[in-house]
Amino acid sequence: MSTSALSTRGLDKSFGSLVVASDIELDLPPGERYALIGPNGAGKTTLINLITGMLKPDKGRIFLGPDEITLLKPEERVKCGLVRTFQINTLFPHLSALEAVTLAVCERRGYAGSWWEKLPAYGDAIEEAYAILLSLRLAASCYRPTRELAYGQQRLLEIALALATKPKVLLLDEPAAGVPQQESAELFSVIAGLSQEIAVLFIEHDMNVVFRFAHRIIVMAAGRILLQGTPKEIAADARVREVYLGRARHG
């Protein structure tokens, strides 16, 4: 277990009679790029909610590196280095991009509780936030309120907020959802270019993107992990073709 950045053991979750996660065993090595695929309703987002603590599992354990985090609150898991983004933009509409990322940096550095010192006094936090925005090509519009940013920029800001927490493990829930195909490739090249110290697990429906950027693919169906393997193995597997690849794609 010590070799994995993130691992789960026997995660179960059901809502009444609806099983959304069943015996999920997952190992994400440091620095790897894993894709999580599966048809709509397979339980992909639910799995992210379970891992990040937004949902409580009925059974099972979650480890970040060697440490068990099953009982930690979502914000405590973030402090440990486990962070996520959202499929539907979950941003701060009236904060500027600079303010939003500075806020995330301040929370990590432990500045966010201080109310007797002006924000501009924390130059190091602002500097770090600006550097993140610069690296994601958001610097030019960082003074504008989030709600006025173009949709693609808002998707990048989702990632910028996550990066500001200095994650060891980054869970991306359809980072390119709703982004036109051309821009989607750009967005994923940003993700591919992230620090090699960050392990990334991303949900994505576009198979071209998945096969291009993922080192390994996990296929989910009906709350279970159906199969894990390299892109080559997955592409060749008959069961995967049946449950997922063979059918019409969903958005």
Place this chain on the structure above:
Amino acid sequence: MVTSAAVAEPQRYLETQIRWRPVEIAFWLATLLPFVLTPNYLVLASQIAITALFALSLDLILGYAGIVSLGHAAYFGFASYTAGLIAKWGWGEPLTGLVIAATAAGVLGYLTGFIIARFRHLALIMITLGLGLLLAEAANSASWLTGGADGLQGVRMWKLFGVFQFDLYGTTAYSYSLVVLFVCFLVARRLINSPFGLALRGIRENAIRMPAIGAPTRAHIRKVYTIAAVMAGVAGALLAQTTETVSLETLSFARSADVLVILILGGAGRLYGGLVGAIIYMVARDQFSGINPQYWYFWIGTLLVAVVIFLPNGILGGAARLVRLFERSRA
């Protein structure tokens, strides 16, 4: 990678965001005008300053952190009775009384904050309403302590700094209330321009995202709720000290509702919203109730509906939009 010139710019930008504007300085200078222009209305001016401070404290939790409260009078009234009782029992020194009463309100705020921080939206409105009613009824039934419906009698304040007597004209009362309001305003202004203030705006803008960036939302809420309770307490204590009486009205639902109306009229989340709202509301009430007192709420109701429909961000929000339009047309 990042040159220092490129970084100085965002820092400078954030600094210009919080700089004192000329209109702010003009506003505070204008608060001195009643001494010269309307010396007969200093009692009213003092009431306005106290109400403005109460609205400012609500703005910290409602306007910045998005915590809706229908029971904010609990802290106002609790401190009012505390300040009144201290003076009645023989310690009439205003400043220490103010500090003790505000601390009492802060302790109450800190304790209730543990409940408040767990809820949002409708549940929060009901809980704050319930806590407010609870305290009002407790004060009513403990008439041996509070004087019940007759109000707390026998409050005698000493001279302020041993020099300034609280007189009938309200000169001392207004000076005292205004200075305290200004000091509290400086604290509030510093708070909302701090990293903590940014975190509060984060909670207001998206409470779901906050834990996902590692923010301890509940701890933030408890903290701002305590600070707001202290500030509401300062306002309540000021009222008790300047009027030398405390009535059950200080704890009433009507006071909680009024301060909410005042803040929304003026513009929540704008720091000056509560101040401008208090001036308009209190002056209008003074004028209208002189004509036909029983219809006062008819007019305030009309005003409230009109403001919410036409100026969703309050009077100050509307004014800010006008300024932007004007600047755009000039550019």
